[in-house]
Amino acid sequence: MPLEPVSVVFKKILIANRGEIAVRLIRACREMGVRSVAVYSDVDRTALHVRKADEAYYIGPAAATESYLCIDKLLQVARSCGADAIHPGYGFLSENPRFARACTEAGIKFIGPKAEAMEIMGSKTSGRRAMQSAGIPLVPGSTTPLSRVEALQVAEEVGYPVMLKAAAGGGGKGMRLVRAAKELESAFDAASSEALRAFGSAEVYIEKWIENPRHIEIQILADEHGHCVYLGERECSLQRRHQKVVEEAPSAVVDPELRRRMGEAAVGVAQAAGYTNAGTVEFLVDAEKKFYFLEMNTRLQVEHPVTELVTGLDLVQLQINIAAGKPLPFAQDDVHLRGHAIECRLYAEDPENNFFPSPGKITRLMTPAGPGVREDSGVYEGWQVPLEYDPMLSKLIVWARTRKQAIARMERALDEYFIGGIKTNLPLFRKILRDPGFRKAEIHTGYLDQILAQSNTATKGKEEKDENDETSRREIAALAAALFAATGKGGSPNGTAAAKVQTPPAWKMVARREGMRN
Numbered sequence: 001m002p003l004e005p006v007s008v009v010f011k012k013i014l015i016a017n018r019g020e021i022a023v024r025l026i027r028a029c030r031e032m033g034v035r036s037v038a039v040y041s042d043v044d045r046t047a048l049h050v051r052k053a054d055e056a057y058y059i060g061p062a063a064a065t066e067s068y069l070c071i072d073k074l075l076q077v078a079r080s081c082g083a084d085a086i087h088p089g090y091g092f093l094s095e096n097p098r099f100a101r102a103c104t105e106a107g108i109k110f111i112g113p114k115a116e117a118m119e120i121m122g123s124k125t126s127g128r129r130a131m132q133s134a135g136i137p138l139v140p141g142s143t144t145p146l147s148r149v150e151a152l153q154v155a156e157e158v159g160y161p162v163m164l165k166a167a168a169g170g171g172g173k174g175m176r177l178v179r180a181a182k183e184l185e186s187a188f189d190a191a192s193s194e195a196l197r198a199f200g201s202a203e204v205y206i207e208k209w210i211e212n213p214r215h216i217e218i219q220i221l222a223d224e225h226g227h228c229v230y231l232g233e234r235e236c237s238l239q240r241r242h243q244k245v246v247e248e249a250p251s252a253v254v255d256p257e258l259r260r261r262m263g264e265a266a267v268g269v270a271q272a273a274g275y276t277n278a279g280t281v282e283f284l285v286d287a288e289k290k291f292y293f294l295e296m297n298t299r300l301q302v303e304h305p306v307t308e309l310v311t312g313l314d315l316v317q318l319q320i321n322i323a324a325g326k327p328l329p330f331a332q333d334d335v336h337l338r339g340h341a342i343e344c345r346l347y348a349e350d351p352e353n354n355f356f357p358s359p360g361k362i363t364r365l366m367t368p369a370g371p372g373v374r375e376d377s378g379v380y381e382g383w384q385v386p387l388e389y390d391p392m393l394s395k396l397i398v399w400a401r402t403r404k405q406a407i408a409r410m411e412r413a414l415d416e417y418f419i420g421g422i423k424t425n426l427p428l429f430r431k432i433l434r435d436p437g438f439r440k441a442e443i444h445t446g447y448l449d450q451i452l453a454q455s456n457t458a459t460k461g462k463e464e465k466d467e468n469d470e471t472s473r474r475e476i477a478a479l480a481a482a483l484f485a486a487t488g489k490g491g492s493p494n495g496t497a498a499a500k501v502q503t504p505p506a507w508k509m510v511a512r513r514e515g516m517r518n
């Protein structure tokens with residue numbers, strides 16, 4: 001693949017975000033010789049993204065509506081510091097067409113799609129209409145908002161069970177599964193009022209229900225000269241409450257032929273919407289490997305690193321070059337997938353307490369490294385994780401030649417990770433990675449709930465007992481080894497052989513408990 005020489009595209013980019021993604025964007029700017037500008041709220045004065053950026057400006061109180069979501073303040077900072085582009089990251093204003101338009105009107109390049117493309121995808125029904133006319137496979141159902149009576153008719157046509165979905169929705173809000181006609185009216189009212197409360201629009205439409213689908217998404221890149229490529233898929237089926245937990249690339253169920261068909265459909269989606277820059281087309285894939293367009297995410301996604309690791313591309317640098325008007329530096333035939341990547345999203349939340357957010361001070365932090373390990377973090381030791389924002393701390397991403405090796409590498413990296421002072425979901429990943437179904441890649445969108453339900457019923461029973469036995473066996477072995485190493489008893493003459501073999505687990509067990517390793 002031809003590599004572009006480093007050249008200045010923008011002089012200065014304002015990063016309209018915080019946390020790990022702001023740090024990720026600053027890193028891309030630094031490598032491209034572009035100045036980066038951070039913004040921060042009251043509780044983010046000492047945040048990592050503020051420390052890493054070339055410049056940083058205060059934009060208001062902790063409440064996002066008065067800081068990271070405040071279009072006027074962001075544009076004011078951009079103008080006064082002379083930024084010529086804005087990257088929105090994900091979340092916050094990233095999919096807000098009014099923000100994209102306001103940037104354009106202020107003469108500042110928005111690094112993302114045009115407002116018009118965002119608007120088409122912002123409504124599920126208009127998105128479905130656009131995709132239907134482009135010949136993209138859709139889940140059977142309606143493409144216009146429905147009245148109660150129309151909903152009953154459409155449901156009869158497509159056949160129960162059906163899903164009622166909010167036209168303005170996303171992320172599962174305003175969504176209802178309806179198994180029979182007699183449930184439809186009350187479900188309709190519930191979905192409709194939930195949609196009104198959450199999105200300010202009561203519009204609801206219908207899709208046929210797909211049982212236990214996989215969620216597989218295709219990354220696309222489109223430049224401003226009519227070129228569009230797909231960069232393979234991400235398997236995102238392991239979710240909890242519509243929050244992704246583990247993502248990987250490639251998907252075990254996608255063969256080269258299916259990848260080509262889904263990829264070409266995704267490019268069709270982008271072209272039908274006049275889409276430019278980086279985007280993701282989400283599909284549901286059923287048990288027969290039939291795929292259906294679900295929605296398009298008009299932003300860089302949290303899980304973009306797994307695609308970067310299997311394609312060898314830097315998606316953020318490509319986004320910046322595209323926004324600067326450069327043509328894509330490669331064609332579809334130049335895109336090759338290599339190896340396997342897995343991402344775990346680390347959250348400050350308590351898996352023992354229904355994943356309740358657990359913000360607080362990070363008193364000790366030891367991060368994994370070594371071959372094939374990438375950590376995209378927004379935190380550092382000694383920092384107070386604020387409770388005002390999404391509690392994602394970092395993403396741990398590994399790459400290896402095969403899925404099996406990637407799993408082993410992730411388990412190794414998780415063992416190296418220690419976060420003290422707050423509760424995190426680290427133990428959840430150990431559980432997922434050793435699950436036999438996960439190891440066989442037999443997963444779907446309900447699978448994580450199954451794993452959790454299993455381990456909950458087993459908690460007071462066999463499984464936890466086994467786990468404790470395992471832990472204490474390891475502890476005893478480690479303590480014994482540490483004693484041998486210290487006293488020289490039972491080891492080789494100078495005690496080093498025993499120390500070499502057994503000291504690391506001893507240190508690790510102590511470190512896990514006390515958070516004291518240096």
Ligand code: MV4
Nearest residue numbers: 139163170171172207208209210215239242445
């Ligand atoms: C579905 C579905 C089954 N059939 N649509 C949930 C979030 C929203 N973006 C779409 N969602 C679903 N739509 C039909 N017709 C199952 C889900 C779904 C899901 C989808 C993707 C990832 C995780 C999910 C978890 C539960 C349900």
